[in-house]
Amino acid sequence: EAQVTQNPRYLITVTGKKLTVTCSQNMNHEYMSWYRQDPGLGLRQIYYSMNVEVTDKGDVPEGYKVSRKEKRNFPLILESPSPNQTSLYFCASSLTGQISNQPQHFGDGTRLSIL
């Protein structure tokens, strides 16, 4: 089954403790992206990757890092989490980095609470 898998689904942690949210897709997609969803703000793009070893900042990259060492994985790293990073995070992937008939596939989300 084609899917985007995020782990963990839920995490409560404390300020300053490094954490990684993993994202994996099994569709051989080139393009992957991370979003955060906050009430009243919709989804905002954090980082995206057009292909392996190619990443770029989205609209709200501050406080986040990503890497794309292999095609299927696109982890989101919070080196020193702060309470303002408490949010619902979504990973998405698409066949290519160009508009096509292939839609973005979204994971089920990761709810992070930073105390």
Add this chain to the structure above:
Amino acid sequence: AQSVTQPDIHITVSEGASLELRCNYSYGATPYLFWYVQSPGQGLQLLLKYFSGDTLVQGIKGFEAEFKRSQSSFNLRKPSVHWSDAAEYFCAVGPYNFNKFYFGSGTKLNVKP
């Protein structure tokens, strides 16, 4: 600056009634427009997209949307709403190469029996 506005935060309609969700965008280049639906606890599912051509776009689940360049709008419609359509709906705009993808703040749809 690029932006997407969904002016209605919440909408309640009766089952069987028609629905229109509004979306306005501000984008410097040719827009590529999308509507997504998010059911509670789920990720986003693409309903439909507009790239070019016919300005009336058909999507899944009986939804359609009309692109009006003169009004910078891409409103989502459904002629008869079902209880299972209760969800949050997001309009989005993006460029050809998918970078800087922008979402609206969403519209929550409630469906009355």
